[in-house]
Amino acid sequence: DTEVTQTPKHLVMGMTNKKSLKCEQHMGHRAMYWYKQKAKKPPELMFVYSYEKLSINESVPSRFSPECPNSSLLNLHLHALQPEDSALYLCASSQDGRAGTGELFFGEGSRLTVL
Amino acid sequence: GENVEQHPSTLSVQEGDSAVIKCTYSDSASNYFPWYKQELGKRPQLIIDIRSNVGEKKDQRIAVTLNKTAKHFSLHITETQPEDSAVYFCAAADSWGKLQFGAGTQVVVTP
Numbered sequence: 001d002t003e004v005t006q007t008p009k010h011l012v013m014g015m016t017n018k019k020s021l022k023c024e025q026h027m028g029h030r031a032m033y034w035y036k037q038k039a040k041k042p043p044e045l046m047f048v049y050s051y052e053k054l055s056i057n058e059s060v061p062s063r064f065s066p067e068c069p070n071s072s073l074l075n076l077h078l079h080a081l082q083p084e085d086s087a088l089y090l091c092a093s094s095q096d097g098r099a100g101t102g103e104l105f106f107g108e109g110s111r112l113t114v115l
Numbered sequence: 116g117e118n119v120e121q122h123p124s125t126l127s128v129q130e131g132d133s134a135v136i137k138c139t140y141s142d143s144a145s146n147y148f149p150w151y152k153q154e155l156g157k158r159p160q161l162i163i164d165i166r167s168n169v170g171e172k173k174d175q176r177i178a179v180t181l182n183k184t185a186k187h188f189s190l191h192i193t194e195t196q197p198e199d200s201a202v203y204f205c206a207a208a209d210s211w212g213k214l215q216f217g218a219g220t221q222v223v224v225t226p
Contacts, residue, residue: 040219041218041219042204042216042217042218042219043159043204043216044216045213045214045215048212048213055212056211056212056213058213090158090159098212099208099211099212099213099214100147100208100209100211100212100213100214101147101208101212102147103149103161103164104149104151104159104161104214106158106159106160107158108157108158109158
């Protein structure tokens with residue numbers, strides 16, 4: 001299995017809802033990432049987990065809460081989001097646990113719409 | 116933190132011609148420079164990368180050059196084909212391991 005799998009592909013939620021995005025990889029990669037991508041913009045780093053520990057948090061608002069239950073899974077819990085949080089959320093993984101040292105394998109993304 | 120600038124923002128080329136995209140970075144400690152291609156509605160995918168101990172790398176029709184002194188790196192695509200049409204992002208990893216992407220270049224290859 002050489003893919004990063006994200007679910008759901010599409011999500012519509014209200015500002016008072018609680019939802020979660022899920023990401024899974026079975027390549028034995030030791031770093032996992034969450035990126036946010038707005039239309040016609042580059043991916044923006046949100047969080048990095050290295051060896052299942054949160055190593056980078058790019059000052060993301062607390063309404064986004066990451067979780068890494070094990071080396072294959074990464075979740076992003078969403079609560080009280082704002083319409084401006086609507087975007088494509090990309091999960092990625094890399095083989096080395098040290099972030100920024102090798103190829104990122106991206107999932108197809110979860111397209112989030114906040115009403 | 117790292118700041119990556121990318122030019123041009125759009126690039127239109129005739130099939131068979133070459134395309135060149137240029138990026139500059141600010142952090143002299145950056146040591147890893149990947150290039151990603153993102154087709155419409157698809158995920159970004161790595162096409163080539165270069166590390167700071169190498170000046171040039173080539174993979175078939177794609178090449179990347181790095182000038183550490185000037186802090187710039189470039190992507191060269193030769194013999195462009197319609198399937199090369201996509202958005203291309205350069206990136207630089209800073210000393211903290213954070214990968215900073217450039218703003219992207221929309222490449223359109225016309226037959």
